[in-house]
Amino acid sequence: MERVDPMPPPADDGAASRAGLADAYAAVPLLNCLLREVARPVPGAGGAGARPGRGPGGFRTYRLPGTGRLLRVRGTRRPAAPEVRTAGAWHRIGHTELVKLVAEELRRHTGLSNHELPAEMIDSRDAVAALLAARARATPPDDPYLRSEQALLTGHTHHPAPKSRGGGPAAGWLPYAPEAHARFPLTLLGLREDTVVDEGDTRALDRLGTAPPGYRLLPAHPWQLDLVARDLAPAFADGRLVRLGETAFLVWPTAAVRTLYAPGRDLFLKFSLDVRITNDVRRLWRHDLLRLRATDTAARSALAAFDGPAAWLSDRGHRTADFAHEQLAVVVRDGLRAHLLPGATPYLAAALVEGFDGSPLAATADPAGWWRAYLARVVPPVLTAFAGHGVVLEAHLQNTLVAVDAGSTPVQALFRDAEGVKLLPEAAEAAEAAEAAGAAKAVGAAGAAGGASRPPAVSREAGWERLVYCLVVNHLTEIAAALAEHHPGLDPWPAVHRELARHDFPEAAALRTAPTLPGKTNLLLRWTGADGADARYRPLPNPLAGG
Numbered sequence: 443m444e445r446v447d448p449m450p451p452p453a454d455d456g457a458a459s460r461a462g463l464a465d466a467y468a469a470v471p472l473l474n475c476l477l478r479e480v481a482r483p484v485p486g487a488g489g490a491g492a493r494p495g496r497g498p499g500g501f502r503t504y505r506l507p508g509t510g511r512l513l514r515v516r517g518t519r520r521p522a523a524p525e526v527r528t529a530g531a532w533h534r535i536g537h538t539e540l541v542k543l544v545a546e547e548l549r550r551h552t553g554l555s556n557h558e559l560p561a562e563m564i565d566s567r568d569a570v571a572a573l574l575a576a577r578a579r580a581t582p583p584d585d586p587y588l589r590s591e592q593a594l595l596t597g598h599t600h601h602p603a604p605k606s607r608g609g610g611p612a613a614g615w616l617p618y619a620p621e622a623h624a625r626f627p628l629t630l631l632g633l634r635e636d637t638v639v640d641e642g643d644t645r646a647l648d649r650l651g652t653a654p655p656g657y658r659l660l661p662a663h664p665w666q667l668d669l670v671a672r673d674l675a676p677a678f679a680d681g682r683l684v685r686l687g688e689t690a691f692l693v694w695p696t697a698a699v700r701t702l703y704a705p706g707r708d709l710f711l712k713f714s715l716d717v718r719i720t721n722d723v724r725r726l727w728r729h730d731l732l733r734l735r736a737t738d739t740a741a742r743s744a745l746a747a748f749d750g751p752a753a754w755l756s757d758r759g760h761r762t763a764d765f766a767h768e769q770l771a772v773v774v775r776d777g778l779r780a781h782l783l784p785g786a787t788p789y790l791a792a793a794l795v796e797g798f799d800g801s802p803l804a805a806t807a808d809p810a811g812w813w814r815a816y817l818a819r820v821v822p823p824v825l826t827a828f829a830g831h832g833v834v835l836e837a838h839l840q841n842t843l844v845a846v847d848a849g850s851t852p853v854q855a856l857f858r859d860a861e862g863v864k865l866l867p868e869a870a871e872a873a874e875a876a877e878a879a880g881a882a883k884a885v886g887a888a889g890a891a892g893g894a895s896r897p898p899a900v901s902r903e904a905g906w907e908r909l910v911y912c913l914v915v916n917h918l919t920e921i922a923a924a925l926a927e928h929h930p931g932l933d934p935w936p937a938v939h940r941e942l943a944r945h946d947f948p949e950a951a952a953l954r955t956a957p958t959l960p961g962k963t964n965l966l967l968r969w970t971g972a973d974g975a976d977a978r979y980r981p982l983p984n985p986l987a988g989g
Contacts, residue, residue, distance in 0.1 A: 460574045465537040466522060467596055468567035474600045475965035476544055479980060480551055481506055497869060508550030519923045537567050548969045556969050570595060572612040577620035585798050590793035591696040592620040599920060601720050601964045606715035613923040618665045620695040627688035629664045632657035633763055634682045642735055642759025643670035645710055646774050650689055660761060661772055663713035670769045677765060697790055697840050700724050708777030714769055721964060726771040730861050731760055735899035736873040738860035744831035745823060752823035755858040775863035783854050788847055792839035795920045802850035810931035816852045817941040823855060824913050829947040832869030834905040836862030838916040864908060870899035906949045911960045935985045959984045
């Protein structure tokens, strides 16, 4: 099996070397999007599905239907070295030319113009260059879990601009970037008691420092404070907010950027960020906060009932200000230690795909056994939550942690992020009834967080499609490809087929023979200006079919 990796560790820290490496990193997800969503393989020229599967020089060739142009790339999982056919010859194009090519193709293909997304693509590439320069001077964390959370220089493998940071100067966001191995103190604010909105269990926030009489403690992400400084100026002026300094300890940004981990406190805190990262502005939206308790309770209950070591990291409460509900919100999430099996070491699943120093996927001497153990830990909790409880976990690569034992064998999966959880109608009704019967009383004179909102309900068909995309297409397909790349000769799909066969409900059985899987169209979603929470899919060949 050919391995084409355009992102080797840089041998030279010079600017020219970093520029070329940044181009390579940024081209991978953009090409993945273009080839999945728009391009059509050219039969016999090395396109997807062609025989023998690659053309001269290891290239795969595609036609862009909007412009009619021919594009060829090397590699599969990490496409590299893009070339276009012009005047009877192939010409290599850099990242800037690739962005122009994609924009022209999408204008022709959709009939729509979009000036924002090409700028995000360029910003994403420039962010990678800034991150590479910062990493050359930074010290990675010793803790293997933190190292995995901060490993993602490529990031989302099928997003056109996964590292965009809102277009602002790097000096504004780089001190808070996980990819630059950032660590920093939280800013502590005092929030006047009559303006506090408190929901669920937020006691951990009060232990971060000391608030003056008449105030409650509210931690803030320093980057977010910079972003909304103008909006908050009146509150600081009239005393609704006061600055209390910084925490005496450092926090580490995780792969999600806005979720921070305090290892000494074993606490995760999720903040608002008024910045578009991948498909959405990462603000803690009011409607999501109002649903959070119901979706978290449903997910926590489903995982607690599972007969196995799987765990749910609960989003157990949030605190904010009634005058800046979304801008100042902070969600309190469970730490790791109370959930981890003794002696187990957790890793972010997305980092196993990206690759990092000490990755158990790359180091295992028994890839087939490792993969069977991985599937046995990750797949059953997700399928059982769906079939037995009507809960659709968003089990994609960034929401899944996989813990391994001393021999690097997967022994446990941990799932997170109640914001992405969806409920089937019966589960949504049960969650709503439970909230009505036993909703906690609000803390503070401001009252509850506006009253619980009906939890998001999706049809069984839509919920299953989302589950398959997150778990199989986004997650298992990527892990399988990375494992097979590190261990040539391994066919990962028979083991997936066998794992699915253990689950006796109609959708799992149909998945084993379905001709296609749903692939989310992030490039087209962003180009057409779809809502950030929207999801549209195009059919992809199912590697399980016929297995």
